[in-house]
Amino acid sequence: MRLIAAIGEWFDARLQLGATIREIAQHPVPRESASWFYVFGSAAFVIFMLQIVTGIMLAFIYVPSAGEAWNSLQTLNHNVALGWFIRGLHGWGSDFMVAIVLIHMVQVFLFGAYKFPRELTWIIGVFLLLVTLGMAFTGQVLRFDQDAYWGLGIGASIASRVPIAGPAIVNLLLGGPIIAGATLSRFFALHVFVIPGLLIAFVSLHLLMVLKLGINEWPMPGRVVRKATYIKEYHELTKRDGIPFVPDAIWKDMLFAAFILASIAFCALYFGPFGPSGPPDPTIIQTAPKPDYFFLWLYAVLSFLPPSMETPALLIGPVIVILALLLLPIVFGEGEKSWRRRPMAVLIILLSAVSLATLTHLAEHAPWSPVMDAWSGIPIPQEFIAKRSALERQGALVFQAKQCHNCHSLGMQGGKRGPALDAVAVRLTQDQLIRQVIQGGGNMPAYGKNLSPAETTALVAFLETLHPAGQSPARDASRAIALAPDAATPPPAHP
């Protein structure tokens, strides 16, 4: 024991770090801040450590070459002992990291912790969010599969919409005129050197400021932040009611971080690693690319924006959101901290959470995507063709053969791009059906050139049968009169 102490003293006499570390460890935190609500920042930090370790381990095997990356991932999954598990840890760690960073941000926002004097801590936190998302996106590219390839195409298509500089930005992003070897190499450099470097720098500053300025006190309704008096009040509070971070507060951080690490390990073990999906061969087009979980909401936004809104929303929207986040502590640096006195803050969080959750949920089902194989893979349910005339059944064949089923569902099966047609005959009369099929419109292609008159007649005959039992199809009342000469002219008198 004495030997260890002696060795410790020998090192400390030269390093001179002991006093600093003791000071950091024992810095006082307000008693009420040593709470389960204050554990997310440290958990994000611990996941970042996990990502560094697992990332380095993956780099032992991974080949950052467009021709070999996918194969090296297969090797990791199947030929390297527990390679799949390390990939799982890294992939799930990324999802958990984004989630914990978001939760941390919500907690800081609701507890008013961004107010004076911690404005810069928040601003650097916003940069940390951006680089974390940057890591998530570039990491998805390194899993160089079909989704990564077409995801890069989507990224390039968005970037190309920047006025004037767009094409140049695309070439910079891709490292050349197409998605190829140079693209993967530069995303590897970004994911492994550039963004982690930024992340480490921002995390260091962020932590330094937390230590220097002290952890946010528990917000009390009515305890208002004023720049003139806050620092004095905070120091009085920590002096009067402070506890040392180690050991009185840190145990909650440690327990939560361990719980999160265990959860990541469980997910990696139970669900396994993410992909890779099909090989990144652009000539294999039987694919429906989808982004990773935390970008699904964006995928939904991109399909819902009207075409004319898309470019402005894509280019201006992020700028507004980031500016609002950066300016938040500057504009609202004083005042109430407690969320009980900040209804707008609570509403903003609720609105954002509901919007993101809804969009993510929608993107998981992607109702806007045609079901590309519905016409050949999903038959029309039996009840729609039983007891139908030959012409109507011929129409059902046209419905399948012309890929109507890819966008329109019958009996909850098929595409949801267009409206379900189970009861279309109630909504549209025969003439309206013919017009819609031939001319299209309302986001439907016109089929006039692709259907013969006989096919159109059969298809419309089939569509006219699509109404609930007991509910009669829509009729144009005037049409019967117009088409029936007997009704229009008085019957001839019998001799």
Add this chain to the structure above:
Amino acid sequence: MTLPGGVSRRDLFMKLGIFVNVVVGAILAVPIVRYLLSPVVRERKGADEAWIPLGNLEQFPSGETRFATYKNPIVNPWDGATADIACWVRNVDGKSFQVFAINCAHLGCPVRWFPQSNLFMCPCHGGAYYQDGSRASGPPERGLFEYSYKIESGKLLIKAGEMPTPGDASNIVREIRPCV
């Protein structure tokens, strides 16, 4: 020691040190920035794009639209499968052709041809195009990207080499059709 004008010797050397580093930094920045911008400032178009054969004309029967692939004109050995690009070839009437990029004009996903309904459909956000490449429905703001083509000694050639994106219509022969 203080020089005339009140500048001390130490101050002067300090400033000299900063000045020398700024000059060297600025000189070094030129090749570094040039290196970083190399994908942008290389002699574009002429170098990137080339006439590439898609195959014999017999592969593309009159009145039909067929899948074709080509190797990008500039490749690195480590590009792997990404050097192979797909496109759709439409033989309009046996004499004239249309060659469409595989990338949807919305966000670049691969469009698929359905000969039964004569439509191109995109799996991502549901863009659809008619057989002549014009926009039929969905989020795209315009028709499919189209390559220039020519026919030489019984082969169909296209001018390609750059991924078409909605913001860069330079390799498009058709005028941009506004969304209606």
